[in-house]
Amino acid sequence: MRPILVCALMLVIVGSIFFVRGQEDQQEMKGASQTSDAKSTSDQIEVKNDRFSGVTTVKLKPQVVLDKPEHQLTIRSETKLGDKKSHEWEMGTVSAYVWLESHYNRSVDYGDRELHFIIDGKPLDIGRITGGSPTESTLKPAFKIMASFVSIFNRSKLEQISNGKRIEMRFGTVEVTLGQPVVTALREYASQVLTLDKTTREKKT
Numbered sequence: 001m002r003p004i005l006v007c008a009l010m011l012v013i014v015g016s017i018f019f020v021r022g023q024e025d026q027q028e029m030k031g032a033s034q035t036s037d038a039k040s041t042s043d044q045i046e047v048k049n050d051r052f053s054g055v056t057t058v059k060l061k062p063q064v065v066l067d068k069p070e071h072q073l074t075i076r077s078e079t080k081l082g083d084k085k086s087h088e089w090e091m092g093t094v095s096a097y098v099w100l101e102s103h104y105n106r107s108v109d110y111g112d113r114e115l116h117f118i119i120d121g122k123p124l125d126i127g128r129i130t131g132g133s134p135t136e137s138t139l140k141p142a143f144k145i146m147a148s149f150v151s152i153f154n155r156s157k158l159e160q161i162s163n164g165k166r167i168e169m170r171f172g173t174v175e176v177t178l179g180q181p182v183v184t185a186l187r188e189y190a191s192q193v194l195t196l197d198k199t200t201r202e203k204k205t
Contacts, residue, residue, distance in 0.1 A: 044185045045192060054203075056081045056196055060189040062101065062137065063182045066174060071104040072140060073174060075182075077153075079193045082200040094197050096153040096190075100129070100171060103143040111172030115151060119164040126151050129171075155194070162190035 046059040058079045066073035079096040100115070102108060115126040129151040139146040149171075153161075161167070164187055167178045178186070 042188075045189050047192070047196070053083070054200075055083045056200060058189070058193050058196060060185060063185050065169060065178055065182060066176050069142075070106060071102070071108055072143065073103075073171070073176075074101045074137075075099070075186075076101070076137075077189060081193070081197050094155040094158060094193065096158055096193060098151050098153055099137075100149045100151075101137050102147045102149075103140045103145070104147075105144050108147075109173045110147075110149075113149065113172055114170075115149075116170045117161075118168040119160055120166055122160070124157060124160055126153075126157075155197075158190040158194055161186055162194060163187070 044061045044063065046057075046061065048057045048059075049055075050057075058081065060075075060077040062074040062076040064072060064074050075098065077096050077098045079094065081094070102110075113128050113130075115129050117124040117126070129149045131147070131149055137146070137148070164183060167183050167186065169176055169178060
């Protein structure tokens with residue numbers, strides 16, 4: 001009887017060791033994944049500070065929101081903080097310039113050129129956006145034509161994006177649900193812009 005009890009006890013101890021080790025491995029894998037995601041997101045955002053003018057420029061690198069053989073659509077953004085405003089009413093405002101850049105081979109129907117988002121079930125209507133100059137982007141090798149459109153997101157729009165977990169977008173006839181990496185990049189970008197804007201304003205008071 002005693003040998004049986006000893007064997008049973010040994011099995012329980014060995015099983016506990018493997019269970020604990022398995023839990024530790026899962027935690028390590030989860031931590032490594034979170035670190036990788038954070039690094040990946042930070043690689044998509046560029047922050048530059050001009051110490052002479054005091055202007056901070058925050059850029060979001062192009063994020064692919066639609067990827068098809070005949071059409072690729074990307075979104076990128078740039079925000080300048082601490083720059084001099086032309087009018088008094090602009091003081092304290094945030095203006096994030098957002099570009100949609102379309103690469104394609106055949107005609108694309110942009111419909112009414114109205115840009116809409118649904119963020120966690122709540123609508124965010126940007127309205128009609130205009131054509132802009134793609135100064136920082138070049139035509140991708142697989143495509144023949146490029147079109148660029150630009151809009152300005154204010155503080156309230158950035159706040160809504162900074163809290164978003166699920167983002168759907170419609171631009172003209174193009175309707176997509178943004179992939180999680182793109183959602184994470186947009187959310188982190190909006191959060192950084194809002195945080196840096198607060199810091200910049202506090203320095204000037």
